[in-house]
Amino acid sequence: MLARRTLARVGSQPSALGAAPTNARNMATLREIEMRLKSVKNIEKITKSMKMIASTKLAKAQRAMQQGKQYGLANSEVFQHTLAESESKRKLFIAISSDKGLCGGIHSSVSKMTRRTFIEQKETLEQDSPIMVIGDKVKAQLSRALPQNIALTFNQIGRDIPTFADAAGVADLILKSDVKYDSIVIVYNKFVSAISYEPAMVEVLTENALKESPGFKAYEMEDDVTKDLAEFSLANAIYAALVEGHACEQSARRNAMDNASKNAGDMINSLQLKYNRGRQAAITNELVDIITGASAL
Structure with a gap:
């Protein structure tokens, strides 16, 4: 009997054993909610700042894209008459x-279109065709x-x-590489509007393809001229795709941050x-305890 009374007396004194009070769980929950609320507010500040920066960069990227598109239009005009x-x-x-x-799934659209091309054209396309990638x-x-x-x-x-010097450097490294190919296909993101884009492909003719085309056979041209034209056309196409892809990236980043x-x-x-509901419940419980204790006295 004495042991039972002793255990009951010890059990009625949780503070002596280091036990948490009854409302400790609510306090911890409120503290966790408060910390999470603070972190989410910080994230909101960061995303809003990134949205403003992307909006500013998008305006510059669109102006550069309009200028860079002229290079792509010149290529299209040449290749249209040299099939x-x-x-x-x-x-x-x-x-x-x-x-x-x-910036959302803008990078995935390029890789998906490349993989889909290998699957859809498996009968007419060599499966070991080389791929060169710009971007990690x-x-x-x-x-x-x-x-x-x-x-x-x-x-x-x-x-x-992107600048034309970047595109020219890439084109020079591609032409100097030992990779064997018959034609070049550029896969990039095409700018549709400020809120949408779509993957696209453009084919660039190589030096041999230009020489064998009916349009070039009608004229007597030196080999150096055709070689320079092929290299310049590749640099033009890469530059046009770079500036358009850059504009799509800034647009997608702005939308993602928004x-x-x-x-x-x-x-x-x-x-x-x-948090307000939990805080109100904790205050109500404390008031109930105070009122109950006062009534007991």
């Missing part, structure tokens, strides 16, 4: 993206799907608005409501 006689089976794919993320994001995706096809990769291009800011705002409202 190749036979369809090439070994194509060199140049997938254009960037090294940065936080698409490089990481294609390295998992088509690792044996990747021949050359580029990075640190397009950190700012959606992230809206989601953070919704989460802040939900957490604030949850």
Whole structure:
């Protein structure tokens, strides 16, 4: 009997044994909600800042895209009148993206279109056709799907608005490489509007294809002229795709940060409501304890 009384007396004194009070769980929950609310507010500030920066960069990227499109239109005009006689089976794919993320699925669209082309044209396209990648994001995706096809990769291009010097350097390295191909296909993101984009492909004729085309056979041209024209056309096409892809990236990043800011705002409202309810419940419990204790006295 004495042991039972002793145990009952000890059990009625939780503070002596270091036990938490009855409302400790509510206090911890409120503290966790408060910390999470603070972190979500900080994230909202960051996403709003990134949205403003992307909006500013988008305006500059659109102006550069309008100028760069003139290079692509010049190429289209040339290739429209110099059609190749036979369809090439070994194509060199140049997938254009960037090294940065936080811009939605803009990089995935380029890699998906490249993989889909290999699947849909498996009868007319050599499956070991080489792929050259501009940007680390698409490089990481294609390295998992088509690792044996990747021949050359580029990075640190397009950190700012791409220039024609960047495109000319890439074209020079491609032409100096030992990769064998019959034609070149550039896969990039096409700018549709400020809120949408779509993957696209453009084919660039090589030096041999230009020589064999009916339009060039009608004129007597030296080999150096055709070689320079092919290299310049490739640089033009790469530059036009780079500036258009850069504009799409900034547009996608702005939209992604806008959606992230809206989601953070919704989460802040939900957490604030949850925190207010928990705080009100904790205050009510404390008042009940005070009133009960006063009534007992």
